[in-house]
Amino acid sequence: MTIMVIATVMVGGNSIMGGYGSTIRSSLGAVFISSVDNMMVLHGFNSGPRVLAVGLMIVFSIMVFALVRRGSRSQE
C-alpha cells in the first residue's frame, strides 16, 4: 500500500528531494495508475501482466520526467 502511494506520487512527477511538485500532479498520477490497472482487469489480464505493466509505467514515467527536467536545467 505504502509503495503504491509512493509510486503514484512519483508518476505524478513530484520531486523526492522536495521543493518541486503539486497535489494535482499526485492525484493525476493516481488516476493514471488506477485507470490503466482497471482497464487491464476489464480486458481480462492476470495479475502478473498487470503488475508488470504498472511497474513499467512507473519506471518509464520516472525516466521521462528525469530527462525532461535535466533538459530544462541545462538550458538555463
Next chain:
Amino acid sequence: MKNIKHWIVKNPDLAFAVLLAICVYSYFALTNEFFATHRTGYAIMERFAVLGLVGLALTLCIIAGEIDLSIGSNAALAAVIVVRFTDSLGAVTALVIAILISTLVGAIQGYFIAYLRVRAIVLTVGTLMLLRGVALFAAQEKTVMLTDFRVPDFISTKMFVYFSPASLLVIAMFIVVGLFMTFTRYGREIYAIGGARKEAVAAGIDLKRPMIIVFAISGLCAGLGGCIIGLRSGTAQALGLQYLLLAGTVAAFIGGVSILGGKGGVVGAAIGTLTVNFLNTGLVFNVTPAFMIQLYLGILLMVVIMFQTGSRLFEGHERRKQLLSDVDIRRLDLLVRKNAFKPPP
C-alpha cells in the same frame, strides 16, 4: 588497552553496536539455559545467512547515500528462477543463472540512477513493481516447488558445529565485500559519493562507476539471499519476501550506518544482523508473542538512534570547545606580547 580506547573513540557507533550485541546475547544466555548452546548458535547462523546478506546490501546502499527498495522483489525473482530451473538444469546452473540475472538487474538500476541523476528511491519504487511482475511471469502465478529434495538437505548440512554451506558462503561474501570496501579505490569511491557527493563529483569521480558497483552488489546479495531461501525451503512464491527490505534496514541501522551516507561498514552490518537475530531467537525462546518482538526491536532501534544523535551532539560540542580554546590560546599569546612591548617614552 590504549589501542582499544583509541578505537572506541574513533568508531563510537560500531563500539556501541558491539556492546549492544554482547548485552543482548548475555541477557538471553543468563535468563535461558538453552540459549547459549551450539544448536541455538546454528539456528542463529542459519537466520544470519539470509538477513545478513540483505543487511549487507542495504548497508552498502545507505553508505552510498541511496536506498534500494527493490531488494525484496529481486530476491523473490531469484528464488522463483532458481527453484524453477533446479529440476531441469541442476542446482549449480540454476543458481548461477539466477544470481547473474539479479546482479545484472542491479547493475542496470545503478546505471540508470547515475545516468538520469534521480534518487535511487524514485527508480527503485518502479523496479520494485516491475520485478514483482517479472517474478509473477517466471512463476506463472503459481507457487513453484522442487521435486528433488537433496539440494535443501545439502544446504542445511551442519558443518563445524555452527555453520551450514549457506552461512559459510555468506560469511565469505562478507569478508570479500569488506576487503573490497576498505582496500580498493572503488570501495573508497562509494564512501565518497555517500559522504559528500558534490565534492566527490567535483574531485573527478564518475558517478556511474560507484553507483553501478553498489547496485550490482546489492542485486547480487538479494539474489543470493533469495536463492538460499528458495532452495532451503524447496518452494518459492513470486509475491513473497517483502519483509526482507524492512528487516535488512533495521539490521543496517543497528549496525551503526548513518542515514546521511558515508558512514558505517561491513562489520557493522554483520553485528547489527547478529543483534537482531539474538533478540528474535531469544524472545522466541522465552515464549514472547510476535507483536512483542516487533516492539522490542523498535525499542532497540530507538536506543541506537538516540545514541547516534547523542554522540553527534557531543562530538560537535567537543569540537566547538576545542576551537574556542584554540582561539583563546592564540589571543593570550597576543596579549602577552602586547604587554611585553613597552613603547619608549
